[in-house]
Amino acid sequence: MKIKVGFGFDVHQLKENHPFILGGEKIDHHAGAFGHSDADVLVHAICDAILGAANLEDIGYHFPNTDAKWKGISSLILLEECIKLLKNKGWELSNIDAMLCLEAPKIKPYIPAMKAHISNASGLDVEDISIKATTNETMGFIGRKEGVVAYAVCLIQKL
């Protein structure tokens, strides 16, 4: 069976009194990620991993931040679109492993809900979705709480 790996990365600025959506879940925090969409850095990294695995360009190619159609959109909808693109090219998603890097708040309590949202949007079993988190040990822009970063890898298999 043919399999391929994909990698995704994303970063967004954190702004005071802004909604904070990660993995489709609303995070209770005084600041949130800023972007053209809902700025869900985790789902964006996952989308880019999926698109990368299938050699389908990247998230900005399919959903340009110059297009009002994507303004404020839930990134879970973008994930659903990426899954359609993947299937149209004859591939199926096998698993996701993702890493969030942010200083605060603690993300661990939100992870089961994030996995459920991503499972709904991707069709993956929650058992095939891994989400982890780390701080940046107070260093750099993440450590200063100016931004949030996500990395993701995925595996796809030929249908």
Ligand SMILES: Nc1ccn([C@@H]2O[C@H](COP(=O)(O)O)[C@@H](O)[C@H]2O)c(=O)n1
């Ligand atoms: N935003 C975060 C960061 C970390 N975690 C959890 O805490 C553990 C320890 O993180 P360190 O960066 O201090 O090593 C980490 O393994 C995560 O389980 C978190 O939930 N949210």
Ligand SMILES: C[C@@]1(CO)OP(=O)(O)OP(=O)(O)OC[C@H]1O
């Ligand atoms: C998701 C998109 C949608 O317009 O906008 P942003 O929320 O700014 O996010 P980014 O990670 O910069 O990816 C670009 C766009 O595809």
